[in-house]
Amino acid sequence: TTHYLFMVVVAVNSTLLTINAGDYIFYTDWAWTSFVVFSISQSTMLVVGAIYYMLFTGVPGTATYYATIMTIYTWVAKGAWFALGYPYDFVAVPVWIPSAMLLDLTYWATRRNKHAAILIGGTLVGLSLPMFNMINPLTIRDPLEMAFKYPRPTLPPYMTPIEPQVGKFYNSPVALGAGAGAVLSVPIAALGAKLNT
Numbered sequence: 001t002t003h004y005l006f007m008v009v010v011a012v013n014s015t016l017l018t019i020n021a022g023d024y025i026f027y028t029d030w031a032w033t034s035f036v037v038f039s040i041s042q043s044t045m046l047v048v049g050a051i052y053y054m055l056f057t058g059v060p061g062t063a064t065y066y067a068t069i070m071t072i073y074t075w076v077a078k079g080a081w082f083a084l085g086y087p088y089d090f091v092a093v094p095v096w097i098p099s100a101m102l103l104d105l106t107y108w109a110t111r112r113n114k115h116a117a118i119l120i121g122g123t124l125v126g127l128s129l130p131m132f133n134m135i136n137p138l139t140i141r142d143p144l145e146m147a148f149k150y151p152r153p154t155l156p157p158y159m160t161p162i163e164p165q166v167g168k169f170y171n172s173p174v175a176l177g178a179g180a181g182a183v184l185s186v187p188i189a190a191l192g193a194k195l196n197t
Contacts, residue, residue, distance in 0.1 A: 014049035015070045018042065018096075019077075026074070028092050029147035031137045038094075039130040043181030044188045046096055046129065047122045050103055054117065060108035063121075067100035086150055089140040095132040099125045126181035 019026060031038075050063035071093060078091040103121040110116035137143070 012069070012073075014045075014053070014066070015073045018045040018049060018070055019074060026077075026091060026094065027152055028089055028137070028140055028143040029150075029152065031092055031140075031143045035130070035134070035137075038133070039126075039181040040184055042094060042096070042133070043099075043126040043129050043185045046099060047103070047118075047125050047185040048188055050100055050125075051114075051118055051121070054104070054107060055114055058112065060104045060112070063100040063103040063107070064097060067096035070094075070096055087141070087146070090146055090150055092137055092140055095136050096129070098132055099129040102128055122185040126185040130181055 046067065050066045053066045054060070054062040056062075074091075074093045078093055081091050082088055102124040103117065106121035106124060107113075107117040110120070
């Protein structure tokens with residue numbers, strides 16, 4: 001019982017950390033301007049949390065379970081904002097599950113080799129997560145419209161959107177986000193696994 005309770009506590013706390021690391025895309029007002037920051041933070045947070053969780057259980061599929069918990073948690077938050085009168089597109093739910101599935105697949109295909117899971121799986125997460133999340137924001141309404149029409153009550157003054165500067169960032173940063181996420185996911189996940197052993 002303690003074993004499973006520990007798993008739940010790790011999953012919930014990791015979810016909070018991961019969502020907060022991606023706060024800029026969780027709310028659509030800065031979704032595009034901070035896409036690279038989001039790609040780096042979410043790639044590393046997903047890999048570190050999922051690798052730790054997966055090696056703790058030793059079961060392929062745990063990373064997907066971990067990503068599913070985060071997705072459900074975020075959809076609940078999206079529903080809460082919607083209930084407060086904000087539009088459906090005010091919160092964008094990040095896409096974690098497909099990247100976590102690649103991590104699980106790597107762990108399974110390499111016969112539970114933790115080093116392969118970190119190196120190959122971490123790279124796959126870093127390359128795929130920015131792509132999935134770029135497709136995701138394309139399906140929502142204009143984030144700039146959201147920013148000006150529905151400002152967040154908790155948005156600090158220095159983050160108040162200024163249209164001319166924000167407009168510059170509409171060039172797609174997928175390549176940079178994917179590259180940075182892939183490069184940084186591996187050493188941070190390796191450090192997490194080393195601390196776990």
